[in-house]
Amino acid sequence: MHEWTWLWIPASIFAAAAQAGRNxxxxxxxxxxxxxxxxxxxxxxxxxxxxxxAALSLMATGASIPRMDGSFALFTxxxxxxxxxxxxxxxxxxxxxxxxxxxxxxxxxxxxxxVFGMVVxxxxxxxxGMVAILIATVGVxxxxxxPTATQxxxxxxxxxxxxxxxxxCFAIAAVAYRGAILSLGEGHFLVNxxxxxxxxxxxxxxxxxxxMIVFQPAIMLRVLQAWRISIWGGLLGAxxxxxxxxxxxxxxxxxxxxxxxxxxxxxxxxxxxIFLTKGTRQEMIGTVLIVAGVAMLLLV
Numbered sequence: 001m002h003e004w005t006w007l008w009i010p011a012s013i014f015a016a017a018a019q020a021g022r023n024x025x026x027x028x029x030x031x032x033x034x035x036x037x038x039x040x041x042x043x044x045x046x047x048x049x050x051x052x053x054a055a056l057s058l059m060a061t062g063a064s065i066p067r068m069d070g071s072f073a074l075f076t077x078x079x080x081x082x083x084x085x086x087x088x089x090x091x092x093x094x095x096x097x098x099x100x101x102x103x104x105x106x107x108x109x110x111x112x113x114x115v116f117g118m119v120v121x122x123x124x125x126x127x128x129g130m131v132a133i134l135i136a137t138v139g140v141x142x143x144x145x146x147p148t149a150t151q152x153x154x155x156x157x158x159x160x161x162x163x164x165x166x167x168x169c170f171a172i173a174a175v176a177y178r179g180a181i182l183s184l185g186e187g188h189f190l191v192n193x194x195x196x197x198x199x200x201x202x203x204x205x206x207x208x209x210x211x212m213i214v215f216q217p218a219i220m221l222r223v224l225q226a227w228r229i230s231i232w233g234g235l236l237g238a239x240x241x242x243x244x245x246x247x248x249x250x251x252x253x254x255x256x257x258x259x260x261x262x263x264x265x266x267x268x269x270x271x272x273x274i275f276l277t278k279g280t281r282q283e284m285i286g287t288v289l290i291v292a293g294v295a296m297l298l299l300v
Contacts, residue, residue: 004189008247009298012259015243020266022236023090025229030091033226037219039087040212043204044223045234046241050201053242054194063191068199071183076196079176080203086169093162108164110261111137112171114254120175121182123252129297133258136293140264142286174257178248193245201241258297261290 022042029038058065110133117123125133177196184192212220223230247256265287 005250008250008256009259011243011246011250012256013262015240015247016260016263017266018236018240018243019260020263022233022240025233025236026087026091029226029229029233033222034219035088035092036208036212036216037223037226038091039084040205040208040220040223041226041230041233042087042237043084043201043208045227045230046237047198047201047205047234049235049238050194050198050241053238054191054198057188057190057194061188061191063188066184066187066192066195069183072180072196072199075176075180075183076199077203079173079180080200081207082169082173082176083200084204084208086166086173089162089166089169093158093166108137108140109167109171109174110254110258112168113174113257114252116171116175117178117253121179121253123178123254125252125254129255132293132296133254134293135296136258136261136290139286139289139291139293140261142282142289171257174244174248174253177245178253181245181249189249190246193249194242197238197241197245201238255297259294261294264290 026038026041029041033041057063114123114125114130114133118125177200180196180200181189181192184195209220212223244256244260247253247259
């Protein structure tokens with residue numbers, strides 16, 4: 001696997017771009033489907049694509065379905081449920097604040113990923129790598145401090161809390177999913193990654209879908225009716241997850257999620273083109289720090 005370790009870099013950049021597009025689609029669906037409905041779009045419509053990619057990876061490598069144990073089940077369940085909560089918190093925050101600003105708040109997660117990864121999985125990161133993570137995180141924090149003149153302090157305070165909590169939940173999910181991949185042993189990294197994605201999305205689709213059918217059937221019906229645009233959100237979501245999980249299979253989750261901060265740059269582009277928001281000097285400073293931190297990480 002060592003000869004393929006470098007793949008975590010393009011995989012993470014690809015995942016960041018796909019995730020920015022998926023978030024934009026989900027945000028556009030939030031008003032129509034609500035937070036829960038837009039969250040379920042990611043899982044329900046992403047699962048078939050993940051299953052197809054997993055099948056293709058098995059065919060391409062000639063490998064068999066990985067043998068799963070209790071550790072895999074627990075790690076995958078923890079990652080799946082944390083990601084559901086993180087996505088819901090992120091979309092709820094996006095209803096109150098700008099798309100790019102909330103994306104920045106959720107990207108305060110790399111430091112938390114580094115800590116959780118060291119404690120739970122024993123991941124080790126060089127001190128220069130930690131400096132790079134801190135620099136990039138400061139960059140997103142600066143971007144997140146952008147004020148909004150049209151919203152009151154109450155809405156701003158609530159969206160800050162939801163954005164930061166979303167970042168924490170995404171951090172827990174990242175470490176849990178890497179733990180699930182590592183628990184599968186020495187099988188092919190591509191198969192281990194794609195299989196974990198598929199199992200995670202299956203848990204999420206069933207758990208959230210079952211809850212909605214029982215308690216919010218009208219919203220579930222609207223999710224099914226909105227399939228024309230939702231299917232694109234599912235595709236981008238599945239592709240993003242494949243990129244993240246491929247990175248998790250090859251290096252520490254903190255490295256993957258720090259490089260993934262380039263998603264903030266993609267979010268800026270989408271925010272300007274789709275949501276017609278303008279950048280500020282503060283965002284430019286944050287962008288420079290993010291780029292500097294990511295560049296340092298790649299040189300470590």
